[in-house]
Amino acid sequence: MKKLVSYFVGNSFLVNLLSIMMVLFGIISLAHMKRDLISNWSSKRIQVTATLTGASASQVERFLTYPIERAIKGSAGIDKIWSNSQQGYMRINVDVKDEFEEINDLETRIKDSIETIRGDLPSETKDIVVRHIKQTDSWFNYYAILNFDQNSDLHQNWLLKIEEELERINGISRVDTYGYTKDLYIKLKVDNMARYRIAPSDIYNKIKETFRIYPLGSIRKGSDSYSIEIENLKYDIESLNNLLIRSNNSSHTLRLKDLATLEYRLPKINRTNYTNGKPGISFNIFKDVEADSITLKEMLEDKLAKINKEAPEEINIISVEDGPAFIERQINALQSNALMGIILVLITLCLFLGFKTAIMTSIGMPLAYFFTFTVLETMGISIDLISVVGMLLVIGILVDDAIIISEQYMQNLEKGASSKDAAVGAVLSTWKPICGTVATTLIAFTPILVGKDSMSNILMAIPVVVFSALLLSLFESFFILPNHLKHFVTKANAHHESSYFQRFKRGYLRLLDGALRWRYIVLAGFVVAMIGSIIFASKNINFNFNLSISSETVEFIGALKKSEGLDDSYKQLAPLEEVMNKIDKNKYNNYQFTIGQNYTNGKKQEGPQYFSYRVSFSQLDNNVEANKKDVQDYLKDQLKELEKTGKFERLEVKIAKGGNDESRENLVEVTIQSLSPFNVEEVTEYTKKAIEDLQIEGIKSVDLDDSLFKDAWVFTPKKNEIQSRGLSLGQVSSQLVQFINKNEVYEYTSGNRKIRFLTYAADGDDLTFEELGNLPVVLANGEVIKSSEIGTWKKQKKQSVIRHSNLMRKVVVDLPFDKEIVKKEVLIKKVDLLTKELSKKYPDLMFNAQDADEQSRKNKNSMIKKFAFALLGIFFVLAIVLRSIMQPLLICSAIPFGVIGVIWAFYFQGLDISLMAIIGIIGMAGVVVNDSLLLVVTINEKRRDWFSFHRPEILEGAGSRLRAIILTSITTLGGVFPMAYAIGGDSGFTKGLAMSMGWGLLFATVLTLIVLPCMLLIQRDFMVFFKRKILRKGIVEEIIEEVDEVVIVTNKLEEESVIH
Incomplete structure (x- = not known):
């Protein structure tokens, strides 16, 4: 190690070249890195879907869901099987074990298992699909189109055009529009069909046959080629009206217009949307996983600006939820807080070490960041929220190693060493504890890096950033920093410890001396405080392990007690519209109002009585969090007044995350x-x-x-009557369904336009139970009978959805x-x-x-396991460094003590301890252990043996490392507190991380400087007691035995002498 350090100290060219190359590599990597909301990750879930048209939920469960579940349950790698069975459809989700990697193989085995029992499933079973849920694209942005008239062909054609234009933008994968489009409705004339003895299936087949392709091929004449084809009917209402259904030799023809009425129209509207009080529709844009979010946003904004200029009068597209703004906010927070942190670090180092030393010490920060960019780009990790979290996490940690070496370098210069010897000596005297401190931090994040669960996959960028940044910082501290110190800091700063610090140090030593005298009371007090804080937190602080990453909105949802329809609901909700209009428009971006649907407890509710308001905020507004709270508090106050009107069955104001309508947060x-x-x-x-x-x-x-069971109208067929009239149950079903549902017989595609052909005899929504028995059924001879003649109708309770979990209802x-x-x-x-x-x-x-929240439960268990592994790993490293079992336990105890600060900081500020806060605690643990290890190693060097180890040795060791510990703590706090309190811009998603790391470190540093020395002296008390009372007793007994033997021998000699 000495030769290596001496080589770098004496080779400035190599040191400077390495530094420049790291910066250049980092700049190039950063220029080519993709910026995104979150890293791509693969879901460990396989989904099986199938349809059984016409079957009830219980029939689907019995004949479809159960057989498939039983067939696939024995496949290796399955963690959980859960399913939904409903009218005519079932969906089975197979969750794969975290450690299982052969998902494609499992998908194949599930397909084979289903194919094996395919013959046992009902013959009517269709569309069995087995697929691995993969992320092929990601949500990008949500827009509203104001004043869009869905009934206008002009507006509908314009919408199709802009959808095509937007999807042609490089990086956009699809555009999902949430509105209604026109379809072709074919209303059958039942009487005419009976007269001409035409069955519904005859019309279906004729329509399909008309649009079928009949390719004939091509022929070649010399150098020319000719394609030969049969012309298809092109879609238009007139052509379809004249579609020939039947003809005979007498030139008698029967056309579709004789048997049905055709109408190109919208379906029945059951949901209306308003944005900022104006009617319209909305659409989501999804991007492919390789596109850069920020660049794509700029391209999209330019395109939408042109579209708005050319749009029909009054139509305007506005952004409702801006996905890229979320990552922009975090990048801005990183830039501003990093700058703020660097300034605070420089000021602190200048005060303690002098200007030149401070500059040399801080060089490691940009080098570490640039090197990290190179590592991330090499591993295919983008600049996203998770990698930014890692960068924010290490802001204050990066210079810790450099501070320790610089501080030791200054001490060596003060003792008269040359700059070269001081530089080499600083590394040689500190490299072991520094390696130990870095190792403990890396070990703390290793469980996330090597984990196989979904949470580890999402958070993987954090340990990658921590590993690359800290290892480069370690390299820089050992080989680059000493060279810079040797050349630029050649003389010791005689007054580098200011009179203020000297007074602080004397005060600290007096305080520590008193604590050492009353060490048992001090330790007992902190233990009681820790236990009391943990108990208090378990009852008064909420823990949130949900890793939902998206912008937050304020939602006002509810349900009216009575509603005659959408228009009636709109009139009744007029007071709510007045409430929304009173909100200061500077506090929010826009709001959306939906009638006919909302999400309650993560479940979709539909009906004219349901409504929701969603208030969105600009993520680039520095006051976004305060504005959000103001709007939420205002709506909660108004909610109390609205409840008094008696119109509402339910009213609720809540914070919701975009794209997480089905979230079951705050639910037991x-x-x-x-x-x-x-x-x-x-x-x-x-x-x-x-x-x-x-x-x-x-x-x-x-x-x-x-x-739960809901009302159902059930037809019980009289099979003898049906057969005696020449019918089958399938024929009866195909006729009755025309009066209940609209049957899709064909989908016509032309470019981006899709038009469904739907047949029906009557609108089922207008049907009453009493009218069911009068529904007509046409016999083969054209006779019309009532459905009541071939069966009976009755009301029953039926389960609309049947859920399974591991084959259990x-x-x-x-x-x-x-x-x-x-x-x-x-x-x-x-x-x-x-x-x-x-x-x-x-x-x-x-x-x-x-x-x-099932994912929250999984994350909680996973994080508890990772935290336990991290503690065990830290203990193992410390035991190796200190060659002791007891002292690593003392050092690790600083971690739960630090949690005391986290608990009370979060409680007094009304914050939940989130998953990001837990990550911050892990980061805090690494820094606290670093300081504690440094202190313990220094104090151990003062100890010759336990009997001569007293307060003076502890005071001397603690005093000599006070400056380094204070410096590392202040620089780390300087990096995270600006982020925690929005000094450099509100960090939103990462606020919990900064808050827990900052307050935990602040409290744990005090404990490191006060309680840890007390525990070391208590350890000395026990060791001395053990040796005096236990070991000493054994030694005394041996001496007595030896003395007794000597006495016996002497007595014998005296006796022999007397005899002689």
């Missing part, structure tokens, strides 16, 4: 599972009443699963709660006590209370 669920069908209605009603009787404060409502009772009143973990414990009583009443059922 009670799951009820069984291997066989059970009385769902009875069990769920009893469970609901039992929960309500508990009267747990904070529960907003007890919501039953939407898959599953029903869920949702408990939305106010996290300001009751903590999720506390609520789960209270409800879990009830589930045990429910299990006694229904012994065949399994009851369980849990967090409704």
